Amino acid sequence: MKKHLLFLGPPGAGKGTQAALLSEANSFLHLSTGELLRKEVEFNTDLGKQVKDIMNKGELVSDQLVLEIVKKNLDKDNEGWILDGYPRNLYQVHSLNDVLMSLNQSLEMVFYLDIPDKVLIKRLLMRGRKDDNEETIKIRLKIYKETTEPLIEYYKNLSLLEYINADGDLKTISAEINQKMA
Numbered sequence: 031m032k033k034h035l036l037f038l039g040p041p042g043a044g045k046g047t048q049a050a051l052l053s054e055a056n057s058f059l060h061l062s063t064g065e066l067l068r069k070e071v072e073f074n075t076d077l078g079k080q081v082k083d084i085m086n087k088g089e090l091v092s093d094q095l096v097l098e099i100v101k102k103n104l105d106k107d108n109e110g111w112i113l114d115g116y117p118r119n120l121y122q123v124h125s126l127n128d129v130l131m132s133l134n135q136s137l138e139m140v141f142y143l144d145i146p147d148k149v150l151i152k153r154l155l156m157r158g159r160k161d162d163n164e165e166t167i168k169i170r171l172k173i174y175k176e177t178t179e180p181l182i183e184y185y186k187n188l189s190l191l192e193y194i195n196a197d198g199d200l201k202t203i204s205a206e207i208n209q210k211m212a
């Protein structure tokens with residue numbers, strides 16, 4: 031079974047949802063940079079104060095900052111890990127490669143959760159998080175298409191990419207993911 035996984039896809043594709051299910055079932059570390067950053071904001075830490083406005087606007091926080099979070103967490107003992115929301119641009123891809131090399135680990139599979147814009151906009155508006163309003167969603171989608179989408183080709187060229195149709199019910203999507211990583 032694959033133990034070092036990454037979830038890629040636009041905001042609202044269900045990366046967080048599926049990564050949580052999978053990590054719970056397999057006792058893997060679920061490393062969601064978005065969730066970790068939201069905790070920093072919630073606890074009003076120095077880091078949280080730095081990123082709050084950026085996140086609420088739907089923009090990406092600095093690569094260096096996110097890298098520190100990733101390094102700190104991947105260094106902990108674990109049975110396996112799932113990266114959710116990281117990397118989000120090619121610079122972060124190369125940083126991740128360096129971190130994994132230093133840990134003597136490698137990425138085994140990348141799940142690309144594909145979903146039409148129309149469906150994800152509806153999902154995000156229903157969720158209603160602080161950064162889930164029409165204007166911010168538009169910005170997040172634009173940034174995703176410009177900076178994160180090229181990662182699909184990158185991981186495809188490394189033969190790591192697995193395509194998942196994320197426009198369906200939770201159980202069907204989860205079953206497909208489980209089957210592919212077995």
Ligand code: B4P
Nearest residue numbers: 041042043044045046047063064089090091115153157200
């Ligand atoms: P994230 O936390 O990664 O937010 P996301 O992309 O919107 O979440 P996701 O795709 O996981 O959606 P979810 O499963 O929750 O990032 C938030 C912000 O943090 C970014 O904008 C940025 O500012 C910052 N950030 C994070 N990582 C960064 C990085 N590496 N570099 C720089 N900045 C970074 O699903 C969405 C909704 O759909 C939920 O309500 C869920 O219940 C629902 N849903 C899921 N699957 C469904 C299904 N099959 N059917 C129906 N509904 C479903």
